[in-house]
Amino acid sequence: MKIIIDVMSGDNAPEEIIKGVFLAHSEYPDVELTMTGNRYIIEDYCREQDLDIDDPMITIEHCESVITMEDQALSVVREKADSSMGKALKMLASGEGDAMVSAGNTGALHAGSTLVVRRIKGYARSAIATILPLEKPLLLIDAGANTEVTKEQLEQFAIMGSTYMNKLFGIESPRVGLANNGTESTKGTKLLQETYAHLSQCDRINFVGNIEGKQIPFAECDVLVCDGFTGNMILKLTEGLAKFFMGKVKQVFMSTPATKAAGVVMKPHIKTFKKEFDASEYGGAPLLGISKPVIKAHGSSDAIAIKNAIRQSIDFVDTGIIKELARQVQKKEESPNA
């Protein structure tokens, strides 16, 4: 198996991404790892950090440019087709690797995956699927790729999310919820009311109805389906509030000598707790619906998060999710009323 890693993209690129590649190598010595990026920068950094760049399982594909956060999504297939992300996409498409990981510009990765690697036949859109580490891991789909969607697309997101949670988390019949502003079937926009009826009739998923914002943390479903605008809001607000509350708890501990002493006792427990709610423990967010595994690592990924995203891409290949997704859509075409 060969995983391609775009080491030039992300807030902490290339240092943390390169370190993550070497961490993954020590955990999965049998997996080939190819880094796309500037050879000179990568080699310099490896020498400096005493990382064995001559290891035969680790290779470099040289490229000059990098997609930045400011670049337009389509630049990855136009003026920056030779960037570290563009190169990784092309290698994946042509079979020079089994999966790819990038911590770069989400819009570019989504556009590039769709145009270069292409979607699984039968899927109208690909979607970003992110694990929210709440009471139980909750798969949020779409977490930001498609701002506007149809009910048929939301149904496909539900099928993709269910398949993912089944294959990667071993959940027998994942409970699918629809993010809405109330639990009744008549709630939400016209699109959401129609989607509710549509999902209720889909025999391919275990639809448990609408999920309100206040229910999201409490494990009332395994897959939460929504458009990418709502998904982005849920994901980012959850991140922001987690950061906010942790900061507040820290402030409370720092307020008096007695609370500082209590803080010393609590520190290891708080650390465990923080780790439990660290999304990067689960790796990155796959772009489901693409014909090969593309994993979006969080922009702020450190070496461990990258290592986890590589682990996840290996699992993704191993579990054959894409074959199963193709089978699901074929089944649908054969029995369109199902």
Next chain:
Amino acid sequence: MKIIIDVMSGDNAPEEIIKGVFLAHSEYPDVELTMTGNRYIIEDYCREQDLDIDDPMITIEHCESVITMEDQALSVVREKADSSMGKALKMLASGEGDAMVSAGNTGALHAGSTLVVRRIKGYARSAIATILPLEKPLLLIDAGANTEVTKEQLEQFAIMGSTYMNKLFGIESPRVGLANNGTESTKGTKLLQETYAHLSQCDRINFVGNIEGKQIPFAECDVLVCDGFTGNMILKLTEGLAKFFMGKVKQVFMSTPATKAAGVVMKPHIKTFKKEFDASEYGGAPLLGISKPVIKAHGSSDAIAIKNAIRQSIDFVDTGIIKELARQVQKKEESPNA
């Protein structure tokens, strides 16, 4: 001044609502308080709790029925026009009170306010404005009344929210943000892109641009404008996550004897912290754009939350927000290009 309180609606009605009325009475002895609801139930409860129902500043308007959470919004003007909520709305409309408070069905309160009390001339929609108690109090508008909106309506929400934060929180020039999935002006749906341009040109507000989910907790604006679907998601998810994190912190404290001891030290501090983030400290959520003050108290309000909502309705009357809102829209009509 006379405040009308629907004492039959809400999760803890009528007990906590009635208690809240008496709490408000002891704090504001000069304000007349009228409770709409079943006279026999109210009198029985007051006798049982030794509350002086013969106080001349506290009166009862008898009505038989109650709007439940399951009732259709329009029932408040149709088959249940004589309910505690319907009666309160009619009294407010006819001038038998200066403001009203209800912890009942939001949809019914919104519909009833619009149809019975009516909007301020010039406002296309009324909106629910809720304080999120984060790094600083943040006014979320619309928090759930209008699922689908136009850019002109979002502009009016911005004006209403700014006026409210100016008058009630004394903020000179409240910073207005637009809830979106990225900070750039090109982010979001077509509606949000157009709204961004529209708000940028509005000289009546201090528009600071798009606000992403992860920025929401960190006081980057004073007024956060969005459609009611997004607002409901932000509000409810914030509530849900606050509950979730507090529960987790409690679990951590309960994990070992040492952390339990630390918990004893921390308890009063955690309590202060919880109070700081208790939305009900700020009272309820006004329905801005209605021609008289209507305050929606949280469904789960206890007596103190109701007392705070009554205090807020008194402030609402005192500060003359509605006159200012009418003036704002008049100004707009006089100079339509401003």
